[in-house]
Amino acid sequence: MMSVIPVSKHSSNKVFLNTLKGNNSDAIPLWLMRQAGRYLPEYREIRKNAGSFLNLCYTPEFATEVTLQPIRRFGFDAAILFSDILVVPDALGCKVSFTEGEGPRLETITDESALSHLSLDNFLKHLSPVFQTVQNLAQELPKQTALIGFAGSPWTVATYMVEGKTSKQFEKIRHLSYASPDFFHKLIRLLVDATSLYLKEQIKHGAEVVQLFDSWSGVLPEIPFKQWVIEPTKHIVANIKAAYPDVPIIGFPKGAGINLLKYINETGVDAVGIDYTLPLEWVRDSVQTHLPVQGNLDPVLLAADKTAMKQQVEKILATFGNKPFIFNLGHGILPHTPIEHVELLVETVRNWKR
Numbered sequence: 630m631m632s633v634i635p636v637s638k639h640s641s642n643k644v645f646l647n648t649l650k651g652n653n654s655d656a657i658p659l660w661l662m663r664q665a666g667r668y669l670p671e672y673r674e675i676r677k678n679a680g681s682f683l684n685l686c687y688t689p690e691f692a693t694e695v696t697l698q699p700i701r702r703f704g705f706d707a708a709i710l711f712s713d714i715l716v717v718p719d720a721l722g723c724k725v726s727f728t729e730g731e732g733p734r735l736e737t738i739t740d741e742s743a744l745s746h747l748s749l750d751n752f753l754k755h756l757s758p759v760f761q762t763v764q765n766l767a768q769e770l771p772k773q774t775a776l777i778g779f780a781g782s783p784w785t786v787a788t789y790m791v792e793g794k795t796s797k798q799f800e801k802i803r804h805l806s807y808a809s810p811d812f813f814h815k816l817i818r819l820l821v822d823a824t825s826l827y828l829k830e831q832i833k834h835g836a837e838v839v840q841l842f843d844s845w846s847g848v849l850p851e852i853p854f855k856q857w858v859i860e861p862t863k864h865i866v867a868n869i870k871a872a873y874p875d876v877p878i879i880g881f882p883k884g885a886g887i888n889l890l891k892y893i894n895e896t897g898v899d900a901v902g903i904d905y906t907l908p909l910e911w912v913r914d915s916v917q918t919h920l921p922v923q924g925n926l927d928p929v930l931l932a933a934d935k936t937a938m939k940q941q942v943e944k945i946l947a948t949f950g951n952k953p954f955i956f957n958l959g960h961g962i963l964p965h966t967p968i969e970h971v972e973l974l975v976e977t978v979r980n981w982k983r
């Protein structure tokens with residue numbers, strides 16, 4: 630009888646996982662933030678059938694399908710669970726809706742009374758369709774493709790809960806954090822607990838890596854950055870590591886600038902996402918010396934100009950390619966990005982030789 634060699638779900642023959650563990654392999658792993666989305670006609674089709682955006686996130690058949698779409702089309706080394714960072718406030722009882730062309734709208738949480746209506750009691754149950762999606766993906770993904778789970782970081786999620794929508798200046802939340810630090814701390818603490826539970830449950834259902842998106846960490850001065858970005862992230866990392874010490878955690882504190890050095894020293898993340906503003910050589914000499922980095926092509930350049938984009942991709946590869954490095958964008962892909970630009974990006978990364 631022929632024996633079957635079991636393929637471990639956490640097997641290191643996945644180049645993305647191998648790189649996150651600090652090893653170099655022949656190929657540079659590649660995926661793109663927001664790789665499932667409106668730039669793909671097959672996404673727009675499912676999106677139409679799903680009705681509301683949240684219904685897409687909460688219907689495992691739809692969410693599984695749209696997660697797989699960019700893997701089929703481009704053969705990325707990692708799939709990222711299709712969901713949104715705002716399902717966390719939604720599951721805590723803070724009403725969330727998405728309106729076409731307007732982005733998210735949330736019930737605002739700016740005082741103790743509003744906060745007292747939020748709770749963890751029904752939290753994991755509310756999110757059970759997301760865990761079902763993770764479980765489907767763990768079964769359906771090609772064996773060389775890693776599965777990334779994710780959440781927003783407490784600060785970034787709190788910006789939506791306090792401002793009620795995507796903010797430009799983040800004045801309301803910064804004011805509240807200075808004027809009512811005790812209240813604000815309670816809100817952040819709730820988000821630390823919720824996010825830790827949420828990510829552990831994703832891992833339990835098959836996520837092999839998790840990424841924390843801190844899209845708006847860059848609006849904070851040094852001391853609040855430590856209080857509201859580093860400290861909560863550190864707690865989440867510790868909570869996850871206590872249960873799953875071997876699951877890599879990628880932090881993405883967008884806009885952190887030089888605060889990134891404290892972030893990598895103090896939070897305990899295993900790798901960092903690099904946004905498109907950071908100077909490549911500074912990152913190579915001051916960050917990549919400590920841990921694997923992931924990034925950092927400007928998504929606007931990807932959408933705008935094929936020739937200049939290819940040159941920048943090659944520059945990024947030449948700068949980071951000799952140490953553990955994951956190719957990605959420096960923020961999410963934009964809806965108007967031409968697919969042929971993405972095809973050229975993929976070809977350029979695949980053809981690169983160390």
Ligand code: CP3
Nearest residue numbers: 662663664665666682709710711712713714732842844961
């Ligand atoms: O990366 C992926 O393919 C997985 C899915 C994913 C989505 N959102 C799907 C989505 C991920 C990882 C996110 C993260 C997310 N969501 C972040 C952090 C990353 C970042 O971009 O900064 C943030 C800040 C959000 C909150 C959010 N969700 C906003 C502000 C919006 C509206 C603006 C927009 O891009 O349309 C969303 C909606 C959203 N999330 C869409 C998708 C594909 C588009 C909605 C639609 O299809 O109608």
